[in-house]
Amino acid sequence: MNQNHSVQSLFQPFSLGNMTLSNRIVMAPMTRAFSPGGVPGDDVLNYYKRRAEKGVGLIVTEGTVINHPAASTDPNVPYFHGENALKGWAKIVESVHKAGGRIIPQLWHVGTQRGIGKPPNPESLPIGPSGLTAEGFKVNEPMTDREIEEVIEAFAQAAADAKRLGFDGIELHGAHGYLIDQFFWEQTNKRTDHYGGNFITRTRFAVEIIQACRRVVGPDFPIILRYSQWKRRPFTAKLVETPEQLDQFLSPLVDAGVDIFHCSTRRFWEPEFEGSPLNLAGWTKKLTGKPTITVGSIGLDTEFISFFAEGKGAQNVNIDGLIERLEREEFDLVAVGRALLVDPAWAEKIRNGRVEELVPFTAEASKILF
Structure with a gap:
């Protein structure tokens, strides 16, 4: 594989609020589930530390679940609440900072993607705006206003803890058909109150979460929102169909x-x-004027859906097209997922032109922490 284009633009600093990054490379959030009882240990610490040591500008942690009994569907996904879990995260923040990196937690609630009877709290039913799964199955009653308030409060508490622990910002997981996204999407949000309606009014739940987080972290602590058109089921879903609708949604x-x-x-x-x-990041920046992060099969020749559906690996490809878009300022930051999962030194190798040393992604890479 040859890398013909200069990568200089990828290694320019970026600043926002109190956060300054050494370059434009972001480690994308990827669920790893190596935190028994929700507590991240030394293996998780070293996993993130290695990426920081090897030149990743910003690490977005795997999804961490807020303090709500139905937030998680896996006892090995890390919590972002409780004394032991937060102590673990404090050590990780310290370690990443010592290595010269920056790190933010992705705050997560799975909503109705949680299976009935699943751990870590099997007695807790899944929750969602209308109690519906993406397939239209009813698994609970619609969330009450009080239940909505409780979830908003839990997100805000997690944001406050993130700042207290020394994180560099937060990311709210509003994508892929999880709880925030379930409010965005008409297939899962059938409400007729102020949390439902059209694609504009369906943003209210997210708006109230963002506002609650902003109140507790102040004006200079970055809040990132991850959103998507596609859902885990179906991949072809759309929140909006036109740039005009996207503008109204955002x-x-x-x-x-x-x-x-x-x-x-x-x-x-x-x-x-x-x-x-x-692309979506380009349109979002054009419409809002806000910085954006692009993501999606960067540096690889197949998308991640092939991996999940068929267990396929992926070969490395050059990133000339990505660099050209970054130079045109279509987006500001670049999130790398599977390529960084399998190769902690991806950023360093790209910077130094050692592209022939890049490690191909394999299915086995998802089963261990490199």
Whole structure:
């Protein structure tokens, strides 16, 4: 594999609020589930530390679950609450900072993607705006206003803890059909109150979470929102169909206090709307003026869906097209997932032109912490 284009733009600093990054490379959040009882240990610490040591500008942790009994569906996914889990995260923050990196937690609630009777709290039913799964199955009653308030409070508490522990910001997981996204999407949000309606009014739940987080972290602590058109089921879902609708959807989120949008796509090179080469991150930046993170099969020749569906690995490819888009300022930051999962030194190798040393992604890489 040859890398023909200069990667200089990828290694320019970036600043926002109190956060300054040494370069534009972001480690994408990837669920690893190596935290028994929800507590991240030394193996998780070393996993993140290695990426910081090898030149990743910003690490977004795997999804960490907020303090709500139905937030998680796996006892090995890390908590972002409780004394032991937070002590573990404090050590990780210290370690990443000593290595010269920056780190933020992704705050997560799975909503109705939680299976009935699943650990870590099998007695807790899944919750969602209308109690519906993506397939339309009813698993609970619609969330009450009080239940909504409790979840908002839990997100805000996690944000406050993130700042207290020394993290560099937070990311709210509003993508892929999880709880926040279930409020966004018409298939899972059938409410007729102020949390439902059209694609604009369905943002209210997210808006109130963002506002609550902003109140506890202050004006200079970055809040990132990850959102997506696609869902785990189906991959072809759309929140909006046109740039005009996207503008209307994003405006309340900007007003609420989002600093950066992390625009999740399966393939970063695909145009979002007909008639323009811009991807979702490009359109989001153009419409909002806010910095954006692009993501989706960066540096690899197959998308992650093939891995999950068929267990396929992926070969490394050059990132010339990515660099050209970054130089045109279509987006500001670049999130790398599987390529960094299998190769902690990906950023260092790209910077130094050692592309022939990049490690191909294999299914086995998901089963251990490199």
